[in-house]
Amino acid sequence: MLQYLSTKEDREAFIDKYDNFLFDCDGVLWEGTNTFDGVAESMTLLREKGKRVFFVTNNSTKSRSSFLKKFEGFGIKAELEEVFSSAFATAxxxxxxxxxxxxxxxxxxxxxxxxxxxxxxxxxxxxxxxxxxxxxxxxxxxxxxxxxxxxxxxxxxxxxxxxxxxxxxxxxxxxxxxxxxxxxxxxxxxxxxxxxxxxxxxxxxxxxxxxxxxLGKPAQNMLEAIYAESHIDPKKTCMIGDRLDTDIEFGMNGGIDTLCVLTGITTKEQLLSPDNRIRSTYYMDSFGDFSK
Amino acid sequence: MLQYLSTKEDREAFIDKYDNFLFDCDGVLWEGTNTFDGVAESMTLLREKGKRVFFVTNNSTKSRSSFLKKFEGFGIKAELEEVFSSAFATAxxxxxxxxxxxxxxxxxxxxxxxxxxxxxxxxxxxxxxxxxxxxxxxxxxxxxxxxxxxxxxxxxxxxxxxxxxxxxxxxxxxxxxxxxxxxxxxxxxxxxxxxxxxxxxxxxxxxxxxxxxxLGKPAQNMLEAIYAESHIDPKKTCMIGDRLDTDIEFGMNGGIDTLCVLTGITTKEQLLSPDNRIRSTYYMDSFGDFSK
Incomplete structure (x- = not known):
């Protein structure tokens, strides 16, 4: 069931399958003040293919407009309406x-x-x-x-x-x-x-x-807010995250497919362990690999 | 079962029954920097009757010698060997x-x-x-x-x-x-x-x-330390405290009788509530009442 996006063909088929991508930020796009290799290019690729993207972060330390500045600093294009944070959801x-x-x-x-x-x-x-x-x-x-x-x-x-x-x-x-x-x-x-x-x-x-x-993931408030504002089709939507008990569970609870990347909290061993009860639909090493 | 020490006769019979008294401090002898009315006199009464006393406190903010200074400031006689604190028990x-x-x-x-x-x-x-x-x-x-x-x-x-x-x-x-x-x-x-x-x-x-x-109450470490140093008879020993889930449970777990005073955490309503599963042997309004 859990599919590893190991080849360029796997990754292209994955992108073609969905219209909308929800992103966790910390551990997926960046860690602290460093973005991961290929992230900006991968995001550009999605935009060029006409995909809709949303950023769904549990990080409450920044406002939506502060997040935009962070995106800009990393060369990632983003709009205020695409950013959903736990602080915004709380307000x-x-x-x-x-x-x-x-x-x-x-x-x-x-x-x-x-x-x-x-x-x-x-x-x-x-x-x-x-x-x-x-x-x-x-x-x-x-x-x-x-x-x-x-x-x-x-x-x-x-x-x-x-x-x-x-x-x-x-x-x-x-x-x-x-x-x-x-x-x-x-x-x-x-x-x-x-x-x-x-x-x-x-x-x-x-x-x-x-x-x-x-309010944060895995609670459904931010997903409901996205649905309310954007009327996207859950079947054509995938949640991309690094943490099983927040990001992946958030997607599963919302009935959408999920992709776990290994640049953050979750290790491959944890994800594939027989003891792990939260399994994403897909996994890959890094979101940046989409640009390779 | 739960006996209220309401009269002078009740209180005298209680004192006569035991040789050793273990005291919680905060909420029994004092609150912060204020001692309760009659506490020093009641402690003197116990000493005059030849009772052994021990102070058993979860307060880890002071060393045993700092506690002695606090006792002294309130006019309560105490020796270093009588003081058992969670910081001491931890060390x-x-x-x-x-x-x-x-x-x-x-x-x-x-x-x-x-x-x-x-x-x-x-x-x-x-x-x-x-x-x-x-x-x-x-x-x-x-x-x-x-x-x-x-x-x-x-x-x-x-x-x-x-x-x-x-x-x-x-x-x-x-x-x-x-x-x-x-x-x-x-x-x-x-x-x-x-x-x-x-x-x-x-x-x-x-x-x-x-x-x-x-290490603190209701864990038994401090009671074991007292037994190890003093060889007192548990049947002739009573724990006096204000908190059910620490002091009174500590005595119950150690198989000794307990007295709950109402000058601290526990209210009479909480103690007597049918929902309360931790019942002391006795209760009284204030330890200071022994001097009345």
């Missing part, structure tokens, strides 16, 4: 699903990507990078305006942010608890580091309950 | 159970209490309060000398500490993962704040596995 969820009240604000454990996407939806926020560097353990004053706590990857997290988030969630009745994505690790510096799912764990432990919502 | 476990190699060191997420107790056992350490205030997200260099990561309550925790702890645990073969105690919250400033069990949660999530050891 959309608060705005459209929860109809977050205008007199409330969001407390953020996370980077500016969350703050910027909330602002783009007209939602006020506090915390985030503003609270980086706090080291005191003083009492947390009440702030009854906080109606939701959103937690994403935060490389400047500290105890004070946890104290505040926990205080608002326990003291403010009905305060929503939202996690952008559940990735427990993410790749950077050629290794793995604690991810958003790890950053949120203290609050889950202290509250003794799970979040009210998790 | 003893590394030294005597794991026979931690002399050429290895411990990476600490936690306060100076852990560092001081490790040093008292001749164990080298790094991290802890030294790494407070780090906000960079640079690559974590290898440090093959780290043979154990110990996590306790750390009110100066940050992302860098998590990155380091995760790096050593994944890169250094055989590196031990030890958590001082699993309390997910603790009382301070008249409210609850994230505790050691919450602080350790990101590493548990990122590793996808539980710690190799958890």
């Amino acid at each position: 959309a969820y608060l705005k459209h699903v929860l109809q977050f009240p205008e007199d409330k604000k969001v407390y953020i454990i996370g980077m500016d990507g969350i703050k910027d996407e909330l602002a783009a939806e007209g939602i006020r926020s506090c915390g985030g990078e503003e609270d980086a560097g706090l080291t005191d353990n003083d009492s947390v004053p009440d702030d009854k305006e906080v109606g939701a706590v959103v937690i994403g990857l935060d490389t400047k997290v500290n105890y004070k942010k946890y104290s505040k988030a926990f205080a608002y969630l326990t003291r403010n009745p009905g305060c929503y608890f939202i996690v952008t994505n559940e990735d427990t690790t993410f790749p950077q510096h050629g290794s793995f580091y604690p991810g958003a799912g790890a950053i949120a764990a203290p609050i889950i432990a202290a509250l003794g309950r799970h979040p009210d919502a998790v | 003893a476990y590394l030294k005597h159970v794991l026979q931690f190699p002399e050429d290895k060191k411990v990476y600490i997420i936690g306060m100076d209490g852990i560092k001081d107790e490790l040093a008292a056992e001749g164990i080298r350490s790094c991290g802890g309060e030294e790494d407070a205030g780090l906000t960079d997200n640079d690559s974590v260099p290898d440090d093959k000398e780290v043979g154990a990561v110990v996590i306790g309550l750390d009110t100066k925790v940050n992302y860098k500490k998590y990155s380091k702890a995760f790096a050593y645990l994944t890169r250094n073969p055989g590196c031990y993962f030890i958590v001082t105690n699993e309390d997910t919250t603790f009382p301070q400033h008249g409210s609850f704040y994230p505790g050691a069990g919450a602080i350790a949660a990101p590493i548990i999530a990122a590793l996808g596995r539980h710690p190799d050891a958890v």
Whole structure:
């Protein structure tokens, strides 16, 4: 069942089969500040063949417009409407699903990507990078305006942010608890580091309950948003990712085909292991190989 | 079964029944920097009646000698040999159970209490309060000398500490993962704040596995240490605490009677709820009431 796209013919047949490609970014197009060999050329090839592409990332640290700058820096063409991130999905969820009240604000454990996407939806926020560097353990004053706590990857997290988030969630009745994505690790510096799912764990432990919502893959919110905006045919759509329990499960849950690339989290051994229950439709070494 | 020590006669009969009393500290003797009314007088009463007392605390932020200073400040007599803390138990476990190699060191997420107790056992350490205030997200260099990561309550925790702890645990073969105690919250400033069990949660999530050891209550390490040093009769011993899933479970697991006081975590409603599966032998409003 799991087909290895090993030859140029395999890869061309694969491209011909689909009209739409959804891409995870970290581990597929780039790692940190380095893009993989052949990625820009492969993306150009898809565009030239008239394919539609969407970028579906659990990375909440950047806004959609910041992602565009990153694409541009790598020589990859992309439009704002093609980018779906967990921070964007979180803002959309608060705005459209929860109809977050205008007199409330969001407390953020996370980077500016969350703050910027909330602002783009007209939602006020506090915390985030503003609270980086706090080291005191003083009492947390009440702030009854906080109606939701959103937690994403935060490389400047500290105890004070946890104290505040926990205080608002326990003291403010009905305060929503939202996690952008559940990735427990993410790749950077050629290794793995604690991810958003790890950053949120203290609050889950202290509250003794799970979040009210998790927006990132494998949750279907971003796929539903793409369908709502673009009316693409699921049968002609393939999800390309590097991580089984987010990207590939996201595609499987949505009933679309999947391609696992080996430039990120998942090794060939893990993918092919008899113990692995999440199998993509295809796999290949690197997305950049499409240009070869 | 659960007896309320409501009258002076009840309380005197209770004291007469036991020779040894084990005390939790936070929430029983004090909250933060304030001792409860009558605590010093009640402790003096026990001493005058020739009772033996031991202090058994999951608080890893202070060394045994720092605890003695706190007792002294509240006018409560105590000896170093009477104090058993999760930091002390952690150091003893590394030294005597794991026979931690002399050429290895411990990476600490936690306060100076852990560092001081490790040093008292001749164990080298790094991290802890030294790494407070780090906000960079640079690559974590290898440090093959780290043979154990110990996590306790750390009110100066940050992302860098998590990155380091995760790096050593994944890169250094055989590196031990030890958590001082699993309390997910603790009382301070008249409210609850994230505790050691919450602080350790990101590493548990990122590793996808539980710690190799958890030393604090309800684990039996501190009770075993008391028995080893003091040969007291369990039938004549009572554990006094404020928290059901640590203090009271600790006594129950050790086969000794238990007294729950209502000056800390547990409310009367929680204790008496039909849903509560952890019931102490006795309960009373405040330990200080013994002096009334």
